[in-house]
Amino acid sequence: AQSVTQLGSHVSVSEGALVLLRCNYSSSVPPYLFWYVQYPNQGLQLLLKYTSAATLVKGINGFEAEFKKSETSFHLTKPSAHMSDAAEYFCAVSDGPSNYQLIWGAGTKLIIKP
């Protein structure tokens, strides 16, 4: 069965520091991969998605993620954290065109220290 693992339920970084949120997946076929962000008391918003084109994907708000097939990873990064990046981040995977569902990671709460 497919699964998505996000390492760390909480990640704390200083403002201006590198943000790295980890996501590993298991899938028997080439997946589509997604990162979403959720600000407090709001719905989820798509940050970026990997759809088997370029392995380095750029998203909104300066975030990017790299698909590494050999490591089954899709880690999210941002060079310099901003206070407004404080939110919860979810990684998700879809493993086929006939599969309507997404498999979700448990989420990582990003805390930004001033």
Next chain:
Amino acid sequence: DVKVTQSSRYLVKRTGEKVFLECVQDMDHENMFWYRQDPGLGLRLIYFSYDVKMKEKGDIPEGYSVSREKKERFSLILESASTNQTSMYLCASSFGGYNEQFFGPGTRLTVL
């Protein structure tokens, strides 16, 4: 601009009441989803629908039912609300398979 709307942002109900949560999307998407979100448990799928009048159980359907009479509208029904159904409920929609889901703002339901 893509839009998924949910009927209420906050709702307070009493134990035993019948509760309706409504979701409307304006993107002509075939697929619609209901999730609940609880601290530490992430997103859990309750039901989804891939066409009008079609529905499939998700991971936690017990205590819930759904209705999809029109393509743009997907309702979640709590037949007899219980305190353990206090949660954040999120509706989403998507086009076809393999595609990203678009989310509504969520309904925070409290059952007293």
